[in-house]
Amino acid sequence: MSILHTVNKSPFERNALESCLRFAAKGASVLLFEDGVYAVVKGTSAEGQVKAALEDLDVYVLGPDLKARGFSEGRVIEGIKIVDYAGFVDLAAENDKVQAWL
């Protein structure tokens, strides 16, 4: 049973990402969108947490939300995959369940 975890809150304002990363099973997928995308930017205080997560999880970020907030693909931590809305749908379809960390 695979789960797609989604996080749409800033890691600097809420603990949604932290809880998600703590409870997600090895090999699960995590998609960051809306204010959740701030976690994928290089050089933030959340970078260590995100890099550690990449060892066990597949991490994705929604490109349009990143672009809306002024961040180019070059600012994204290596290993994180950038997807568009169709990619979001594919992830939801490929996994058995979607767990939204609101």
Place this chain on the structure above:
Amino acid sequence: MTEIVKKFLYLNRKAPYGTIYAWESLEVVLIGAAFDQEVRLLFVDDGVYQLTKGQDTSGIGMKNFSPTYRTLGDYEVKSIYVHRESLESRGLTQDDLVQIAWEDWESGEEKENIVEVVDAADVTELMEGSDVIFSF
């Protein structure tokens, strides 16, 4: 009529787009500009994200209100402060932020950029030195 000029501080702590706070704050600043008060804006915590350069919302179906910040100098806003630690912990520097110019129409005095990065002590002082604080 002698007008009482108060010091208004707008304290912004939310990222744009994820919630309506940033947009609402900007609306209130623009409305308040009509009242000829001394207006300062302060960006702390996720509020610093409101000023990032290059925002392009074409892919998310929302209005990009970031160009409006660059016009604040024309709305009697003379000072815009950004908390240094909030920027740094988000991997940002002043180069990532928009520049906001200011010009006094009467005296012709000009400033190329009124966005200033300040320390925590300055934030405290700003709050203490303001008559009214609007928090968003």
